[in-house]
Amino acid sequence: MSDTAHGVGGLPFDASKRVWPNELNVFGALVLIVVVFEVLGASLMGQSFLFDSQGRFDTIFNEQRLYIIVLQVSIVGIIAIGVTQVIIAGGIDLSSGSIVGATAMIAMSFAQVAEVNGQPNPKGVFIEQGWVDLPVVVPVMVGLACGLAAGLINGLLIAYTRIPPFIATLGMMVTARGIAKWWSKGQPISFPTQEYAAIGNGFGGWMPVVIFVGLAILFQLILKFTVYGKHTYAIGSNEEAARMSGIKVNRHKVLVYTIAGMLAALAALVLSSKNLTAQAGMGVMYELDAIAMAVIGGVSLSGGRGSIVGTVIGALIFGVIISGFTFLRLDAYYQEMVKGAVIVGAVVLDQWRQRYQALRT
Amino acid sequence: MSDIILETRNLTKHYGGVRALQGANFVLRRGEHVAVMGDNGAGKSTFVRQITGVERPTSGEIVFDGEPVQFAGPIEAREAGIETVFQTLALADDLDVPDNLFLGREMKLFNLGPFSILDYKGMREATLRGLQKTAVKIPNIRNTIRNMSGGQRQCVAIARTATFHSKLTIMDEPTAALGVQETAQVENIIRNFKEQGESLILVSHNMRQVFDLVDRIVVFRRGRIVANLNKPETDGQDVVAYITGAKTGAEYEDAA
Numbered sequence: 295m296s297d298t299a300h301g302v303g304g305l306p307f308d309a310s311k312r313v314w315p316n317e318l319n320v321f322g323a324l325v326l327i328v329v330v331f332e333v334l335g336a337s338l339m340g341q342s343f344l345f346d347s348q349g350r351f352d353t354i355f356n357e358q359r360l361y362i363i364v365l366q367v368s369i370v371g372i373i374a375i376g377v378t379q380v381i382i383a384g385g386i387d388l389s390s391g392s393i394v395g396a397t398a399m400i401a402m403s404f405a406q407v408a409e410v411n412g413q414p415n416p417k418g419v420f421i422e423q424g425w426v427d428l429p430v431v432v433p434v435m436v437g438l439a440c441g442l443a444a445g446l447i448n449g450l451l452i453a454y455t456r457i458p459p460f461i462a463t464l465g466m467m468v469t470a471r472g473i474a475k476w477w478s479k480g481q482p483i484s485f486p487t488q489e490y491a492a493i494g495n496g497f498g499g500w501m502p503v504v505i506f507v508g509l510a511i512l513f514q515l516i517l518k519f520t521v522y523g524k525h526t527y528a529i530g531s532n533e534e535a536a537r538m539s540g541i542k543v544n545r546h547k548v549l550v551y552t553i554a555g556m557l558a559a560l561a562a563l564v565l566s567s568k569n570l571t572a573q574a575g576m577g578v579m580y581e582l583d584a585i586a587m588a589v590i591g592g593v594s595l596s597g598g599r600g601s602i603v604g605t606v607i608g609a610l611i612f613g614v615i616i617s618g619f620t621f622l623r624l625d626a627y628y629q630e631m632v633k634g635a636v637i638v639g640a641v642v643l644d645q646w647r648q649r650y651q652a653l654r655t
Numbered sequence: 656m657s658d659i660i661l662e663t664r665n666l667t668k669h670y671g672g673v674r675a676l677q678g679a680n681f682v683l684r685r686g687e688h689v690a691v692m693g694d695n696g697a698g699k700s701t702f703v704r705q706i707t708g709v710e711r712p713t714s715g716e717i718v719f720d721g722e723p724v725q726f727a728g729p730i731e732a733r734e735a736g737i738e739t740v741f742q743t744l745a746l747a748d749d750l751d752v753p754d755n756l757f758l759g760r761e762m763k764l765f766n767l768g769p770f771s772i773l774d775y776k777g778m779r780e781a782t783l784r785g786l787q788k789t790a791v792k793i794p795n796i797r798n799t800i801r802n803m804s805g806g807q808r809q810c811v812a813i814a815r816t817a818t819f820h821s822k823l824t825i826m827d828e829p830t831a832a833l834g835v836q837e838t839a840q841v842e843n844i845i846r847n848f849k850e851q852g853e854s855l856i857l858v859s860h861n862m863r864q865v866f867d868l869v870d871r872i873v874v875f876r877r878g879r880i881v882a883n884l885n886k887p888e889t890d891g892q893d894v895v896a897y898i899t900g901a902k903t904g905a906e907y908e909d910a911a
């Protein structure tokens with residue numbers, strides 16, 4: 295009987311009526327937004343947004359635009375995975391964009407070739423030391439170590455001092471950006487090895503997408519099926535209760551922020567590799583884009599609710615909106631303004647959803 | 656094996672200037688059921704938080720099961736054999752019933768440290784058994800705590816302690832929000848504990864309940880223990896006199 299029992303006594307319960315998962319609502323929003331752009335495209339531009347209206351591709355889709363959307367979203371999406379679990383745990387991480395900048399600079403300087411066109415690498419940082427043409431594991435490890443260190447500091451500050459996450463990670467945001475600028479005194483760092491370049495360009499340019507999707511699946515499973523995931527939701531839901539239930543809340547928070555830092559570092563590796571260069575300004579505002587993706591995807595800023603699946607759909611919505619504006623030839627200024635409005639709108643929606651849910655159930 | 660399961664000596668807790676608990680000397684024998692009574696803010700929950708490792712006492716000693724203990728956290732107290740229903744219930748609102756029952760002690764399919772795989776099925780079945788034991792009415796255990804009535808939440812918290820065996824159970828106002836039937840049910844659970852010889856500390860404001868269930872009544876007033884009354888030697892009026900301060904136990908005169 296335990297297979298069929300859903301509860302014990304009380305009000306009648308109809309198990310066939312499943313609760314409508316919020317991810318479906320978010321997906322509905324994605325479809326709706328695409329439809330809006332299709333309609334606008336047909337009426338204003340005389341062409342389709344996502345479909346192949348001019349017979350340029352083999353499939354019925356506008357493959358080029360789809361590729362750009364998915365690719366654009368993937369790198370920030372990797373960050374958003376880390377940010378999602380931070381927000382579910384009741385925190386916030388404003389430092390990820392700056393971690394991207396600092397990590398890209400530092401990792402890239404360990405990934406450079408010795409010679410370009412027979413001349414010594416003009417951008418070589420460690421030429422004198424002879425740290426060139428290193429195996430790709432070196433910059434990857436160095437990069438991940440940067441993310442680990444930054445995330446660890448965030449986590450330790452938040453867990454063991456009373457500094458709120460907003461302030462602690464804001465400090466890291468400013469500091470890490472400073473490190474990124476100081477590292478090469480503002481000079482870009484270029485000419486990576488072939489192997490390093492493959493991190494962001496492998497699989498015929500689909501590598502960032504492969505990494506993003508792989509990590510998204512991994513973290514969706516971790517959050518749903520492991521103790522780590524359960525405790526993340528529990529802490530975001532009611533930190534005091536989590537503590538009283540014997541969850542090592544402080545240790546868990548350190549782990550959550552460290553993982554977020556390492557994911558930001560991974561995004562930095564992919565981004566610098568894909569661009570074949572690192573600049574101190576890399577990743578500016580990525581932290582907000584990542585938070586926006588999570589919030590649009592239904593992750594509650596008050597903690598305890600949301601999922602990676604939601605964030606992935608949120609990321610697609612984000613990408614579709616940006617790409618849609620480019621498609622409609624909207625000025626970049628307007629794009630940023632609307633982006634801001636979308637973020638605020640998503641938070642308002644979250645508040646509204648919480649109240650609405652309480653009324654409905 | 657000593658006859659005494661729990662003893663506190665001079666247990667004291669100050670929150671800054673607030674002296675929430677002062678010099679509490681308390682003894683609980685094996686299998687004994689004791690009620691802790693006292694007005695709001697008398698220090699009952701504070702007392703519970705000190706012996707369950709939720710907070711560190713300012714001073715004083717705790718001896719549990721013959722050993723002096725200093726629990727570093729609630730999980731240590733629980734592993735030592737103390738199960739607690741906290742007044743604040745300590746439930747995670749966004750999780751469902753099995754998640755909450757097993758919070759901090761999840762059943763695992765594979766042990767991979769923090770990334771151990773959860774045994775959802777095992778926890779669900781154990782939850783249904785646990786709830787049946789308490790005869791709690793919850794139509795769907797997959798529902799989140801947020802969407803439950805106050806009484807149902809309380810029942811979940813009580814089921815959590817009843818599902819696991821322990822040497823000492825502590826309940827801080829377990830029936831405060833419960834209906835008639837549910838209260839009776841919780842009282843049955845407590846009687847069950849008595850039959851099985853499990854020790855219990857019951858914090859309650861309900862005089863009838865206390866006289867129905869326990870062997871002894873300890874009264875707190877303004878952070879101090881002011882009376883230690885065997886049930887046969889006292890009555891409701893007497894207890895009220897101690898709670899309000901009209902009377903103080905002879906052995907506690909100097910303290911009060």
Ligand SMILES: Nc1ncnc2c1ncn2[C@@H]1O[C@H](COP(=O)(O)OP(=O)(O)OP(=O)(O)O)[C@@H](O)[C@H]1O
Pocket residue numbers: 670673674675693694695696697698699700701702742
């Ligand atoms: N964390 C804290 N910081 C400061 N003061 C506290 C804290 N916790 C409790 N107190 C104070 O300690 C005193 C005792 O509180 P406690 O919760 O133990 O009372 P109680 O006897 O359980 O009351 P009730 O019957 O209302 O549950 C109160 O005056 C309370 O304000």
Ligand SMILES: [Mg+2]
Pocket residue numbers: 699700701742827
């Ligand atoms: Mg209390």
